[in-house]
Amino acid sequence: MxxxxxxxxxxxxxxxxxxxxxxxxxxxxxWWAVPAVVLVVALALPFSTLYIPGLFEGALNSPSTLHLLALCLVFGGLATSYDLLYGRVGLLSFGHALYFACGAYVAALLMSVLDLPLLWAAVIAVTGGTLLALLLGAVSLRVNGIALAMVTLAFAEAGSILISRDPGRWTGGEEGLSLSAEAVPDAFVGVVNTVNLYWVAVGYLVVVLAVVWWLGASPVGRVWQGIRANEQRVAVLGINPYPYKLVAFTVGGGLASLGGVAYLLVNGGVTPGITTAEFTLTLLVMVALGGAGTRWGPLLGAALYTYAEHRLLQSGGAFEALPAWIGAPLSQPLFILGTLFVLMVFFFPGGLVALPGRIRAAVRDRRTERTRKADPA
Structure with missing residues (x-):
């Protein structure tokens, strides 16, 4: 044997x-066991009165905790939509934040200016964001590699400048836009309804995961894998990579636009900070932190990043007692998170989801080495 x-x-x-x-x-x-467990845990959190000192400000079902968890889920879905481009197709784009901002700003404008109800505003905003991704993708995907990153960066900067400078007095400039309470159902207004906003975040995340996983397992997803591995080889086989990349670009942009609407509801407004290329770079950090091209990596990385940034902003005053040369950088969350990202890239290139496998491989190699030493040939 x-x-x-x-x-x-x-x-x-x-x-x-x-x-x-x-x-x-x-x-x-x-295959459905882990998603089912995660979904059950997510659905059970608003009903739990558990308080974890040092981890959250209040109980799990408190408004502050639910708001933080909702933000983690929204950014988890957004990072997963970005991973559709970066992790599954290998497209480095710096314009993903533009579609996220399009969904949020268009929905806010439609509700405040035209008095449209939330549902119609969301449908139009997501449709507009998807069409914007289709248009910009059709132009940007004519080039590859660094050129693609630069073209999308140019589009992102142009959109960010238009929104922040507000030449038409539509976007609110640096102050942004607030959510119109009159156009939103009462169930989504007020601190007492934070749990309903949490359900919105859960619903958005479920939609994103379902779409991304379904496409990844489809024939289109297999072509994406080939493009990521070797685009020229795919072309030699007689498959035109361009339409497949455009599909990823468009779907990712549509999911990001939907995330913008969810973020508008959860956050109660929108600011130009989500329009910048730096925000897309934050998404890249989230994806790399969790593990690019993996099922749970982008969600895990985004949740940890969002939570850590929130907690570091709260504890920023704790570094004031330290000397200025060390307290000043440590008081900046981006400095700490950036340092952690560099360490992750160097020491854990596969992201957090790859850690268990790396640990098992190290333990197995050590056992094998001990066996060889104990039983010499």
């Missing part, structure tokens, strides 16, 4: 040779 086979006796008593990989597949959990 070889190392790759095992003997299994059936009820008849006759031996049957079965590959170990088949046995492992039978023992592994079904």
């Amino acid at each position: 070889t190392d790759t086979d095992t003997t299994v006796r059936e009820s008849t008593g006759s031996p049957k040779r079965t590959d170990i990989s088949d046995v492992r597949r039978r023992r592994s959990l079904p």
